[in-house]
Ligand SMILES: Nc1nc2c(ncn2[C@@H]2O[C@H](COP(=O)(O)OP(=O)(O)O)[C@@H](O)[C@H]2O)c(=O)[nH]1
């Protein structure tokens with residue numbers, strides 16, 4: 535099979551193993567951003583007809599937050615470099631990895647930001663948080679306290695972002711270290727918390743690689759779908775702009791884009 539090249543991208547072709555043609559499924563239906571089986575037909579049609587506007591040139595910012603040593607850096611490294619280093623090294627310097635995908639034939643990039651070790655002091659700079667489309671809150675499945683701290687991480691991340699437009703994921707790491715009984719206990723708590731905050735829950739192991747690719751593919755696909763829907767809404771509004779202005783009861787032109795995304799957990 536040959537590598538697919540998109541005519542709309544000035545960049546080199548996307549790696550064959552970063553091509554997404556079907557909507558990756560959620561990990562648990564009880565805590566999922568949505569439970570559709572496939573991309574929405576609106577999105578599929580727009581991609582087929584090349585009506586995705588600027589999405590093909592977009593880079594979505596993804597931030598990864600959570601307590602020190604829960605496994606944030608290992609999670610990113612497992613996906614981006616397919617590597618696992620069991621010797622702990624605190625992340626130094628601001629780090630982000632670019633991951634390029636092709637979703638339904640359209641190029642789409644994620645910029646995955648790792649914290650630079652500031653989580654130790656809980657003083658992550660606002661530039662780290664700002665402009666995130668996706669927030670991944672990481673906790674250690676073997677450390678209930680790290681799940682308890684997830685709420686604070688969420689609050690901090692949302693201070694710098696519009697809470698209605700951010701897609702949230704709650705990820706438990708180090709699944710390889712927990713016994714089935716231990717795991718199912720913490721999973722109950724995690725599912726409850728995830729549905730409370732409208733986040734999608736995943737449990738992964740960066741050591742074995744379990745669920746890591748599936749998770750990031752799901753992130754890429756949902757971020758992409760949201761971007762295409764926003765783009766379609768924008769172009770629709772442009773075409774009927776005058777009518778909207780005359781008839782709309784809302785004086786806030788941004789009201790439409792502020793509404794809660796349809797992808798909120800159900
Ligand atoms: N067994 C196991 N250990 C892990 C896993 N993920 C991370 N670790 C270990 O946990 C420690 C902290 O990981 P790191 O990614 O640096 O944490 P961070 O501070 O959140 O970035 C390291 O010693 C890793 O080797 C995992 O999935 N399984």
Ligand SMILES: [Mg+2]
Pocket residue numbers: 606607608623624625648649651
């Ligand atoms: Mg780190």
